[in-house]
Amino acid sequence: MSGLKPFIAKIATRQPLTRQEASDAFEILMSGEASMAQVGGFLMGLRVRGETVDEIAGAVSIMRQKMVPVDAPDDAIDIVGTGGDGTNTYNISTLAALIVAGAGVPVAKHGNRALSSKSGTADALSQLGVKLDIEPDMISRCIREAGIGFMFAQLHHPAMRHVGPARVELGARTIFNIVGPLSSPARVKKQLFGVYSPEWLIPGAEALRDLGLTSAWVVHGSGLDEITTTGPSQVAELKDGEIRSFELTPDDFGVETVSLDAIRGGDGAVNAAALRDVLGGAKTPYRDVALCNAAASLIVAGKAKDVTEGMHLASQSLDTGSAARALETLITISNSAAQG
Known part of the structure; x- marks a missing residue:
């Protein structure tokens, strides 16, 4: 052989x-x-x-x-990053996803436990009380009723067991850091995709186009696989089959520029507590950076026409309690599924 x-x-x-x-x-x-x-x-x-x-x-x-697929609405979006940027920030895409769900856009969130950071999406969500190991039909129900469902990568990509040991022993980024986030079990057509290096902006957008996505932003923010408030963020936008590049600054979003330490998180418990604080109304740098990523996602989803409208809708989702209700509904449904 x-x-x-x-x-x-x-x-x-x-x-x-x-x-x-x-x-x-x-x-x-x-x-x-x-x-x-x-x-x-x-x-x-x-x-x-x-x-x-x-x-x-x-x-x-x-x-x-x-993969093990999940049914999701045609207008569902995924908000996901490659990880591997080494910055150990808060779970920015997780909070952004809840904000987007609260704004009325269905979110099929794909993620995993931390590999190179202290807390991945799965770590934070499990600390918040979300059950991760639920069947695909219950994830679909979460998306329908909570506005957001979480697809735990290791449960939806069982074939990854054949490469997991080698990835761990290599201890370096591989093609799977890019391939994983592109392999949504919900086959979303819209995506905010954060990459660990700007060299992946255009190739990432080209890959998304080849895979049939209709609308996407591939983003990198001053060393982060997110839109950042620490400096400028670079974007490769896929829309109607065309790719264009541009840059956004914190000022474009109407938020302050901060140091990386201001958005640096901790383990799953620390990040979950910070996320709950923001959902409860805390005005923190974590709120600002999550709002920026949510605003971008709302543009990708076609819900907002520009950054200003995106920030308004995202802020509204937090301030009215819609984002918090999305989380509580997700917790309730996922736990009933796990028990049922």
């Missing part, structure tokens, strides 16, 4: 894989037909040479074939 050998040999000569070759390679990799040495060599070969849009699209196609 040659496994990944022919693909590793091609990558070693710095040649890109075609989309079909990438699909074939990831089929082998995610079916458990390659040794851990081959998996590690293949992933690091791609990383060192630089992953291409075709390789990403080929990998995502196999992830989608093997």
